[in-house]
Amino acid sequence: MSLEKTHPKEVKQILSKYPPEQKRSAVMPLLYLVQREEGYVNKAAMQDIAQMLDITETEVASIVGFYTLYHDEKAGKYRMQVCTDLPCALRGADEFLNNLCGNLGIKVGETTADGLVTLEGVMCLAACDKAPMFQTQGPDGIKYHENMTVDRTLELIEALKQADREVK
Amino acid sequence: MAHVLLRHRDIPDINKLDVYKKNGGIDAFKKSVTKMQPNEVTDVVKNSGLRGRGGAGFPTGMKWSFIDNKNWPHYVVANADESEPGTFKDREIMESNPFQFLEGLAIASYAVGATAAYVYLRGEFWQVAAFLDEKIAEMEKAGYLGDNLFGTEYSLKIFTHLGAGAYICGEETALLESIEGKRGQPRVRPPFPPSFGLYGKPTIINNVETFTNVPPIITNGADWYKSMGTADSAGVKLFSLSGRVRRPGNYELPFGKTFRELIYECGGGVQEGRPVKAIMPAGASSSLIVVDDKVLDTPMDYATVRTLGADLGSASVIVIDDTVSVDWIINKTIHFFKHESCGKCTPCREGNYWMQTITHRIHSGEGKQEVVDLLLYVAKQMQGICLCALGEFATMAVVTGIERFPQDFKKVVKA
Ligand SMILES: Cc1cc2nc3c(=O)[nH]c(=O)nc-3n(C[C@H](O)[C@H](O)[C@H](O)COP(=O)(O)O)c2cc1C
Ligand code: SF4
Ligand code: FES
Secondary structure (H helix, E strand, O other), X not given: OOHHHHOHHHHHHHHOOOOHHHHHHHHHHHHHHHHHHHOOOXXXXXXXXXXXXXXXXXXHHHHHHHOOOOOOOOOOOXXXXXXXXXXXXXXXXXXXXXXXXXXXXXXXXXXXXXXXXXXXXXXXXXXXXXXXXXXXXEOOEEEEEOOOOHHHHHHHHHHHHHHHHHHO | OOOOOOHHHOOOOOOOHHHHHHOOOOHHHHHHXXXXXXXXXXXXXXXXXXXXXXXXXXXXXXXXXXXXXXXXXXXXXXXXXXXXXXXXXXXXXXXXXXXXXXXXXXXXXXXXXXXXXXXXXXXXXXXXXXXXXXXXXXXXXXXXOEOOHHHOOOOEEEEEEEOOOOHHHHXXXXXXXXXXXXXXXXXXXXXXXXXXXXXXXXXXXXXXXXXXHHHHHHHHOHHHHHOOEOOOXXXXXXXXXXXXXXXXXXXXXXXXXXXXXXXXXXXXXXXXXXXXXXEEEEEEOOOOEEOOHHHHOOEOOXXXXXXXXXXXXXXXXXXXEOOOOHHHHHHHHHXXXXXXXXXXXHHHHHHHHHHHXXXXXXHOOOOEHHHHHHHHHHHHHHOOOOOOXXXXXXXXXXXXXXXXXXXXXXXXXXX
């Protein structure tokens, strides 16, 4: 179903940010909108957005491919993205990620067996003074978790699991 | 001394509009719109000596004066992409002192005749963008944004726009492409944004911290601002201090304070009392500075840091102690730049690929000295021929690391 039908208010609000003759500018916010629902952007959604903005589907796909926060494949419900860039690594981020892998029994890039969490290593998130840190990307947007320990991270995963069960 | 930029550290709740207002907020914007001509605003900023805080240090008032008045409409864009590893100052401003930033953006818009302004935030700042949207709505409700401001003809709207995880979108022309709904790849310049910017219209782009300096400059005057800092670099600067210090964080200092004051007085010195081995003053894009007493006592302003063979850039000071080896550092920085190269031009795309492959070999103990020489050669080949500064940035730590810390590479190469 078209976004204009499922989310008329959001679509209108997004389009109102840009001059009417420049509606292509809305492609990124619209992609976020579909991704929030599905966790990734599928082909039908790309077609829908292309049609809405009078651009080709290839153009929309090239945006999804270029920007790392858009995903064209399903992963865990939450992507847990640990910063292992230089400043965080100087404060123990690599060890943190390793320990987390050990505790979850998965490698970087893999998803927990219950499909809840995909663990990833990412570049600087502008929180270098609060390492170890990660962001979670999920249905409720992107959230920062700073000055973390492995124990507190496992607690967070437990809480996400609980919430997930309640929804189901 | 009271903070000029990090005012939330002195005044609780300054992120609430009534508190901001009570503490002199919005006065500068109102004064600009009701009592000053646009070019008078630009002149005050010019005379203040304010230089851009996004990295290049370009004089802000001069940039505003380049706006092409023969082509309309005009736009102003705030660069809130903040993706340089080691930089986390704009985020603190937007989260904790948002109105001062938005007011500065509004004043700049008035100065160049823009009636629409965009804040381009990196996609990870999803929560920050939602927060700014609330603050913008509060300003609209109070009559500080919208139509016919303060009973004049002037109207202004501010919009946020989220990127989606691409460091290159901090480069101003890539950023504009991104707002236009395209892949974030830099444009060939000239023309520069003040004549050909967003949607091909004259556009002024400044960093978040740059805008945040503007309200106090309008309120207190250019001479007040120039009384802080050094002759070369006027005013105050946010230093994002990270790495192996005891108290990492943002520190607001006038230009001209020394690295020693930043690292030891603000940052509490190095963990475990170890010596500082190297400093990267501008994040991962920096040259590596070999640290001795003379370096620690060097005043931090744009011109003086250059005498150490580095740029101050965005003042994201990464502190490295003697437990860290430089081959590990460049392995990290190259990993970053290889990942972030937008692929538009060959030297950067291919150069970063080769630099990563070679660096990885050296770092894992598989390379001989000839391989280190090859890495240096590849990096130097890239210099001066890339389409945008990212290609150049990628080579800085590699070249200065190998040239200034040869012993670290001798230790890891095979005989
Ligand atoms: C690869 C690259 C990344 C950049 N990233 C940023 C950034 O995250 N934030 C920023 O303000 N400027 C960044 N810049 C600098 C901008 O291109 C531009 O010079 C700056 O936003 C101008 O604002 P200013 O004059 O206030 O400094 C970057 C430049 C390059 C080449
Ligand atoms: S130098 Fe690198 S980032 Fe810049 S345009 Fe060329 S490929 Fe893209
Ligand atoms: S290096 Fe991890 S947040 Fe900056």
